[in-house]
Amino acid sequence: MTDAPTGERAGWGPVSRVDHVVESQNRRTAWRPLAGAALLERIRETGRPRPATDPAFTADLRALLESGLAELSADAVSADNGRLAVSKDRLTRALSCPVHRTVDRFGERAITLPLACGALVDVLFRQIVTIGTIGDPMTEALDGLTMDGHQAPLLTWIAELAPAELAELRAEVDRQAEGLAERWPVLDASWLPRTQEPLRAVLACGRVELSARVDLALGRRGEDEASVAIVDVKSGVRRPGHRDDLRFYALVEALCSPAPPFAVATYYSRTGELDVETVTPELLLEASRRCLAGTRALAGATPESDDGVWCTPCATLPRRAVRSAIATDEAPGAGDLAVIDLLHGQAA
Amino acid sequence: MNARSRAATAGLLAPPTFELDHPTVVRVRVQLESGIADAIVGLAPGEAIEVGLPLLRRARYQPELLGLADEPFAWKPAFVRRSLGLEVVRACAQRRFRGPADAVGPVADQAIEEWRRTGWRTVHWEPWLAELGQGARSVVLAEAVAWATPVWAAFDWPALLATAELGGPDNRWTGPKGGTVHLKGRVEARVRPDRGRSSLVSVASGRPGDGWRDELAYLALVAALGAEDLPVVSRVVGLWPECGYRLVVEIDEAALTGAVDRVVDTVAAMTDVRNSAPAAEVA
Numbered sequence: 186m187t188d189a190p191t192g193e194r195a196g197w198g199p200v201s202r203v204d205h206v207v208e209s210q211n212r213r214t215a216w217r218p219l220a221g222a223a224l225l226e227r228i229r230e231t232g233r234p235r236p237a238t239d240p241a242f243t244a245d246l247r248a249l250l251e252s253g254l255a256e257l258s259a260d261a262v263s264a265d266n267g268r269l270a271v272s273k274d275r276l277t278r279a280l281s282c283p284v285h286r287t288v289d290r291f292g293e294r295a296i297t298l299p300l301a302c303g304a305l306v307d308v309l310f311r312q313i314v315t316i317g318t319i320g321d322p323m324t325e326a327l328d329g330l331t332m333d334g335h336q337a338p339l340l341t342w343i344a345e346l347a348p349a350e351l352a353e354l355r356a357e358v359d360r361q362a363e364g365l366a367e368r369w370p371v372l373d374a375s376w377l378p379r380t381q382e383p384l385r386a387v388l389a390c391g392r393v394e395l396s397a398r399v400d401l402a403l404g405r406r407g408e409d410e411a412s413v414a415i416v417d418v419k420s421g422v423r424r425p426g427h428r429d430d431l432r433f434y435a436l437v438e439a440l441c442s443p444a445p446p447f448a449v450a451t452y453y454s455r456t457g458e459l460d461v462e463t464v465t466p467e468l469l470l471e472a473s474r475r476c477l478a479g480t481r482a483l484a485g486a487t488p489e490s491d492d493g494v495w496c497t498p499c500a501t502l503p504r505r506a507v508r509s510a511i512a513t514d515e516a517p518g519a520g521d522l523a524v525i526d527l528l529h530g531q532a533a
Numbered sequence: 534m535n536a537r538s539r540a541a542t543a544g545l546l547a548p549p550t551f552e553l554d555h556p557t558v559v560r561v562r563v564q565l566e567s568g569i570a571d572a573i574v575g576l577a578p579g580e581a582i583e584v585g586l587p588l589l590r591r592a593r594y595q596p597e598l599l600g601l602a603d604e605p606f607a608w609k610p611a612f613v614r615r616s617l618g619l620e621v622v623r624a625c626a627q628r629r630f631r632g633p634a635d636a637v638g639p640v641a642d643q644a645i646e647e648w649r650r651t652g653w654r655t656v657h658w659e660p661w662l663a664e665l666g667q668g669a670r671s672v673v674l675a676e677a678v679a680w681a682t683p684v685w686a687a688f689d690w691p692a693l694l695a696t697a698e699l700g701g702p703d704n705r706w707t708g709p710k711g712g713t714v715h716l717k718g719r720v721e722a723r724v725r726p727d728r729g730r731s732s733l734v735s736v737a738s739g740r741p742g743d744g745w746r747d748e749l750a751y752l753a754l755v756a757a758l759g760a761e762d763l764p765v766v767s768r769v770v771g772l773w774p775e776c777g778y779r780l781v782v783e784i785d786e787a788a789l790t791g792a793v794d795r796v797v798d799t800v801a802a803m804t805d806v807r808n809s810a811p812a813a814e815v816a
Contacts, residue, residue, distance in 0.1 A: 308668065308672065311671065311672065311675045312667075312668060312671040312672075312675075314634075314675070315634070315637070315671050315674050315675040315678060316638060316667070316670075316671045316674065320667055324666070324668065325666065325667050325668030325671075326668060327668065328665075328666040328667070328668030328669045329668035329669055329671060329672045330668075331669060332609065332610050332669050332672040332673065333672075334609070372634065373631070373632075374630065374631040374632030374633070374634040374635035374636075375631045375632050376632075377632050377633070377634070377682050377685075377686065378634050378678075379633075379634075379678055379679045379682045380675050380678070380679060381675065381676075381679060382679055383738075383775045384775060384776075385739070385740050385775045385776040386776060387740050387776055391740075391742075391743070394740065405535065405686050406537075406686065406777070407535070408535040408536045408537045409535075409536075441775075441776045441777035441778075442777050443537065443777075
């Protein structure tokens with residue numbers, strides 16, 4: 186279920202251009218972002234009954250993963266203190282075909298304006314959920330970032346921005362903060378809203394650990410039926426791979442809770458789009474197969490990642506766009522990856 | 534409150550599985566003292582080792598970090614979330630709020646107000662939190678909510694309110710030989726049913742390692758040694774919210790002995806590190 190403006194997506198360029206594109210889309214389609222109770226209702230009411238807890242199915246999911254990981258050698262998974270840590274980003278990189286791994290630069294964390302904007306908006310989203318207000322967005326987001334020692338390089342980078350770039354960043358952060366404040370209602374405390382919730386699922390006798398940190402989780406972990414919803418916040422443009430991220434969150438939550446979440450959603454703070462996906466057994470099975478393939482690739486057990494079967498951009502983007510990015514010295518055909526429409530149901 | 538948390542609550546209040554008498558505790562203490570005496574051979578006079586759960590875990594899972602100096606202390610959200618989170622759970626158990634998200638702001642404000650009024654720092658972080666800007670403060674509150682929420686959801690705290698102590702001072706025991714070795718046991722809750730033996734609740738981040746039984750039993754060991762006149766803890770419940778684990782150790786002599794062995798191993802490892810440190814500094 187998607188709540189989104191139609192039309193071509195724009196990249197995060199100069200603020201004025203982004204504003205223009207979004208506004209022109211809105212004018213053309215009369216689309217307005219959901220806000221307040223309607224936004225929450227879209228997350229809570231998926232159009233399907235919330236699934237009952239099914240321990241046997243969860244056991245099957247775990248067995249699928251365990252059986253596929255059983256043959257991994259201890260050496261293969263001993264990279265990080267004796268365990269292989271699997272996150273959404275590492276999975277995506279491991280499963281990207283060589284071309285998209287290069288084009289999209291997954292895993293490289295060079296600081297850019299969009300990345301800085303994302304970190305600042307994450308802080309502001311957390312603030313909105315926790316205290317319900319934002320004063321001066323840039324000041325408070327930077328203030329919040331100082332609480333995380335790992336963000337020191339980012340803070341330094343922002344402090345050294347040229348005035349024009351800083352103004353651009355500030356304008357975008359202000360704009361997105363305004364949207365958050367306007368659209369996100371106060372969350373009822375009885376729904377147990379919590380931010381930046383860490384999740385871990387342990388596999389292969391502790392040698393593999395699936396880990397995630399979700400921006401917002403709502404609902405008490407259920408006994409009889411699924412009652413948790415997970416929301417991921419993105420400050421940039423919409424990408425097909427974001428649904429893979431959501432499904433990975435759903436899988437990890439399913440493995441470490443009595444019940445899976447009933448819904449996972451991406452909230453795009455730049456536009457106010459809300460992309461909600463109902464969690465079904467099929468979704469979890471698909472997520473576990475993808476996770477298994479990626480984990481095996483990370484452990485060096487299989488070269489599956491090289492055939493592009495699980496590469497989301499290959500499955501969803503036009504072939505020509507991919508080929509245009511291939512280095513000119515590559516052999517003809519090396520990046521000639523066939524487009525398989527909606528492969529694995531991955532199209533957003 | 535769902536069936537799972539009700540069952541977990543009933544488990545905390547259940548009668549002890551094993552009987553433990555005072556002579557057993559004395560036997561365990563003698564074994565610990567003997568093991569420590571062997572483990573600290575070569576330790577420089579005046580050196581002291583303080584053992585707690587973090588050190589036990591580091592010695593087993595990341596021994597290469599034992600020799601590293603601790604960072605100078607500076608307040609950060611991770612140091613506040615437990616104590617603020619416990620206050621939040623207490624306020625919710627008293628039914629003053631509907632959940633941690635409602636409670637965290639007023640509870641923090643109340644602590645700061647109390648400090649300003651009396652100068653007494655109940656939870657120590659009041660002056661630091663009071664000086665933070667709104668952005669940083671909201672991060673601290675959010676961390677406390679994230680910590681408190683799974684703890685709040687794990688048990689029927691309102692039903693436990695009359696018998697549970699949330700937080701409270703650490704249990705401590707100082708060994709012989711001039712107090713070379715100190716044990717510290719920090720628990721998140723002590724639940725003491727009427728005329729019954731206590732259950733302890735411990736909350737940890739990450740996931741349990743293969744020595745989790747000894748680690749939980751260690752908390753019972755320190756509680757027993759620190760107050761030998763009180764009944765021994767009947768069980769220790771460990772929560773690892775990130776991976777959804779709730780693990781229980783029923784305390785018997787074997788559990789306490791396992792904890793003794795872990796302490797002795799840890800003290801021996803620390804002694805080795807201390808003894809090798811001067812050579813490394815010279816090099």
